[in-house]
Amino acid sequence: MVSALGDRDTRWATGRPVASFSRGDEMQGTTMNRMRTIALSLVVGLLITALTGCGFKLRGSTELPSNLKVLDLRIASTLVKDDMLPFLEQGGISVFKPDGTTKPDAILTVGSGRYTERVLSVSPETGKAREFELAYVLPYKFVDADGRPLIQPGSITLLRDYVFDADEVIGKSRERSVLEGEMRRDAVLQLLRRMESAAR
16 A cells, blocks of 8 residues: 655654765765865875974985985996985985086996796696796996995895786786885895995
8 A cells, every 4th residue: 555644744743863975965075075185195295394304204215325425326236226315315316417526436337127937837737837036137236436336246136926817818928017116116126235335
């Protein structure tokens, strides 16, 4: 049987009022949420600025030699150079430009990073390779302006395992690209930390 109660009676039939929201209420709620998000972003930004001013350093920061003011960068890979420049800037180190006005305090030579991989396991169903080990090697040499080694020449070697699914080729290719970028940045950080030892 269809109830003959109207809208007003229906709201009170259970003894509890039913909330009614208009479009204006919805827009007001959206505006408030945006205001809260903006306020939170401002607070976080101010907090990071304050901590940095007090000597706090974000994860991954390095302490390069204090007597290193101008560095001659000879890096084969643009990607490696782009990963390194923010850390040099943070440390107050300028990149040498051959304009005749300044001389470098040291020379950093970094070869092309090389990725290689080997198969770790094979799928028993398909017989195709499924798990791989990815290796990244970054060679370097760090010398003073006269060519004397500040640290022993060498290379950074990193290893990572990853799983490849033939049914998700696009997603896995993207994941491999992300992994390569992370390994390259880790290698840059390890190199900078080795350069720190030149001041010890």
